[in-house]
Amino acid sequence: MSEKVLIKGNEAIGEAAIRAGCRHYFGYPITPQNELTNYMSKYMPEAGGVFIQAESEIAAINMVYGAAGAGARAMTSSSSPGISLKQEGISYIAGAEIPAVVVNVMRCGPGLGGIMPAQSDYFQAVKGGGHGDYRNIALAPSNGQELYELTVKAFDLADKYRMLVMVMADGALGQMMENVEFRDREEPLIVEKPWAATGTGMKREKNSITSVYINPDELETVNNRLQAKYHEVEENEVMYEEINCEGADIVICAYGLAARLTRNVMKSASAEGIKVGLMRPITLWPFPKQAVGALAEKTDTVMSVELSAGQMVEDVRLAINGKVPVHFYGRTGGNIPTQDEILDKIKEVLGKEKK
Amino acid sequence: MPVRLHPESLENITTHYCPGCSHGIAHRVIAEVIDELGIEGSTIGISPVGCSYNNYKYFTFDMLQAAHGRAPAVATGVKRVHPESIVFTYQGDGDLAAIGTAEIIHAAARGEKITTIFINNAIYGMTSGQMAPTTLEGQVTTTSPLGRDPKVQGFPLKMSEILSQIDGAVYIERVSMHDVNHILKAKKAIKKAFKVQLAGLGFSMIEVLSTCPTNWRMKPVDAAAWVKDTMMEYYKLGVYKGEDLEV
Amino acid sequence: MNYEIILAGFGGQGILSAGRIISVSAILEGRNTTWFPSYGPEMRGGTANCHVIVSDDEIGSPIINNPDILIAMTLPALEKFEKVVRNTGFIIADSSLIEEERLKEAKSRVFPIKATQIAGEMGHKAYAMLIMIGKLIKETNIFKPETVEKALYEVLKQELHKLVPEEMAALSAGLEM
Known part of the structure; x- marks a missing residue:
């Protein structure tokens, strides 16, 4: 069954979660993700599920820890300052290896910042955020359809690896409406969770869900297991989209909203005889290291375009490893780069490179 | 008199608790209640942060270890997934009355059908004896070396009194574990709290006045006496909510 | 087909709803569409x-820098966007x-419509947006x-479904202008 509707990005995420079998959602109000919380309050009970407006983002993530630890598909959502508050719980979820989905509809910071769109939580999502050696899978949808499909996928990945999966949207993607086709999968993925705290029923050994190991060797063993799992995710789950990179004058690395801006720039640049390629990471972690590194064989110039002061560009540079110059263009404060600005920057960069 | 057997719901291993500490007694009492109610297979507990951080090792049923103060939120998540289960949190005073104040208040306000066992020993044990939100006036701790001065450090919190004001809380009682008679009364209260949950009536909490001889710098016997003579003066025992509740 | 439209005015004029009507109409005719609202501080003012x-192709940025069409319902709205309207x-x-x-001071071609009046x-004044959409259809055949x-x-x-006939009458009025 599928249906095409006009729906807000935030609501598409909510619908995706319900269709992915999530029946436990814990939220707390914060702009610009409120439509998602509102949507869940209405449709989760209709789906026979549980909606709780928690007393804080901290409580909400801990409710996710409890519900997901008890074997359910559970989700919470917030925007940047709220995601900061959730970091404690996110670290515990990583340590206890609980599958969970967290949505970040990013706004600009630091501090209370503003409520306009940004991509300045990249570091927080892919380089830690909470304490300890851990990773989250971070998915970066770029349109309404992907908000839907990657949210569904987030639950599958979470269950498959017993990891926390973050869906990294932004204020613009969350607030905008777009045509989205709700495709129901033929057979829902059902993952057995013999590790969950469901009550023993006196039929099995007890399950203890924990992230505390006082013995150093025991904790190192756990860490080694986590790292091995993260390596497996890096091997198997990298996603990206690559357009017109071979022989491009310049390749723009951009995700989410910035990638959409770049698509427009590709057209206007082409009209001026400049060939612009697009490398769009869909998984921010695992980062498409190999594909981005290979850009050095396809173009002489790479530039990262972000709604930030320059975060993903660090991973782009690591992947390119000095083989070709990597430039950056970004806006902050909730400003969105215009196509003209990006094109001007491309011309400036290419002018410099030609010298 | 028959010999008391080791409770089924309690692992038959040695705990890491100090001599004279109330945790071991509280664990045993909880296990006995769970055995008597026949709910071992459907009980899910939440372990706290503090000395009892790993008490999931001592009980025989499923448990989740929670971050400091967050046990009521974790319990909420568990209970909403398994409404038929018996879900309880086990929390100390720093956990419940300082860092986790918001979580306990709102779990009670929502009337979550969970039970909280609140171990109040007026001190932070695990971190080496700092002042707790329930530390008494004048009590010396490692962070109130001159004794708690209300002008500087404020007043101890009476959590049973506070929570009894909340509509979603249906059964709140303060008990003590300083002698056998009071331990038996405490067991009765804990049993009633679990029965309240089994009946689906709402939130229940038993506050247990407990000893911490190590950080109080007392012998176990003196610690028990201090609970009786000093703590019980400020923290009055009794049922604060649900006196007439029949379960 | 690719139309980039900015609708602007005061809160309460039905600006956002009119945008949705355009977007939903586009979907009903099998096209791609994006609808991006002002939210945040400017909304509070x-x-x-x-x-x-509205496009036959995959849509890039939902944010319009240079609209093909501006539907301006107030003077501040006109002042804010008139300079960025495409020459065409x-x-x-x-x-x-x-x-x-x-x-008359605007550089672009202007269709003045006494829609609210x-x-x-x-x-009902709320039908003004339907008159504007009617005019939009007349000039573009967008759907x-x-x-x-x-x-x-x-x-x-x-x-509000009972009001649809009156809304459609307003649309027809716009189509005549």
Whole structure:
């Protein structure tokens, strides 16, 4: 069954979660993700599920820890300052290896910042955020359809690896409406969770869900297991989209909203005889290291375009490893780069490179 | 008199608790209640942060270890997934009355059908004896070396009194574990709290006045006496909510 | 087909809903669409605008820097966006709320429509946006007028469905202008 509707990005995420079998959602109000919380309050009970407006983002993530630890598909959502508050719980979820989905509809910071769109939580999502050696899978949808499909996928990945999966949207993607086709999968993925705290029923050994190991060797063993799992995710789950990179004058690395801006720039640049390629990471972690590194064989110039002061560009540079110059263009404060600005920057960069 | 057997719901291993500490007694009492109610297979507990951080090792049923103060939120998540289960949190005073104040208040306000066992020993044990939100006036701790001065450090919190004001809380009682008679009364209260949950009536909490001889710098016997003579003066025992509740 | 439209005015004029009606009509005719609202501080000042793109192709940015069409319902709305309208584009302006003399200063082609006044005469000022959409259809053939009727049933709440005939009458009025 599928249906095409006009729906807000935030609501598409909510619908995706319900269709992915999530029946436990814990939220707390914060702009610009409120439509998602509102949507869940209405449709989760209709789906026979549980909606709780928690007393804080901290409580909400801990409710996710409890519900997901008890074997359910559970989700919470917030925007940047709220995601900061959730970091404690996110670290515990990583340590206890609980599958969970967290949505970040990013706004600009630091501090209370503003409520306009940004991509300045990249570091927080892919380089830690909470304490300890851990990773989250971070998915970066770029349109309404992907908000839907990657949210569904987030639950599958979470269950498959017993990891926390973050869906990294932004204020613009969350607030905008777009045509989205709700495709129901033929057979829902059902993952057995013999590790969950469901009550023993006196039929099995007890399950203890924990992230505390006082013995150093025991904790190192756990860490080694986590790292091995993260390596497996890096091997198997990298996603990206690559357009017109071979022989491009310049390749723009951009995700989410910035990638959409770049698509427009590709057209206007082409009209001026400049060939612009697009490398769009869909998984921010695992980062498409190999594909981005290979850009050095396809173009002489790479530039990262972000709604930030320059975060993903660090991973782009690591992947390119000095083989070709990597430039950056970004806006902050909730400003969105215009196509003209990006094109001007491309011309400036290419002018410099030609010298 | 028959010999008391080791409770089924309690692992038959040695705990890491100090001599004279109330945790071991509280664990045993909880296990006995769970055995008597026949709910071992459907009980899910939440372990706290503090000395009892790993008490999931001592009980025989499923448990989740929670971050400091967050046990009521974790319990909420568990209970909403398994409404038929018996879900309880086990929390100390720093956990419940300082860092986790918001979580306990709102779990009670929502009337979550969970039970909280609140171990109040007026001190932070695990971190080496700092002042707790329930530390008494004048009590010396490692962070109130001159004794708690209300002008500087404020007043101890009476959590049973506070929570009894909340509509979603249906059964709140303060008990003590300083002698056998009071331990038996405490067991009765804990049993009633679990029965309240089994009946689906709402939130229940038993506050247990407990000893911490190590950080109080007392012998176990003196610690028990201090609970009786000093703590019980400020923290009055009794049922604060649900006196007439029949379960 | 690729139309980039900015609708702008005050909160309460039905700006955001009119954008949704355009977007839903586009979907009903099998096209791609994006609808991006003003949200945040500018919304608090009472102004409202939304960016609507209707296209046969995959849509890039939902944010419009240079609209093909500006639907301006107030003077501040006109002032904010008139300079960025494409040379090939045009403005539909509510001339019952913006003086006709001022509209002559705009660089783009302008269609002055006394939408709010006419809508008031038809029974409700809220129909003004339908008059504007009617004019939009007349100048662009962006979609069939009857598609708007289906869109109205999708966008309006159930209790407002009884108003659809009057809304469609307003649309027809716009088509005549």
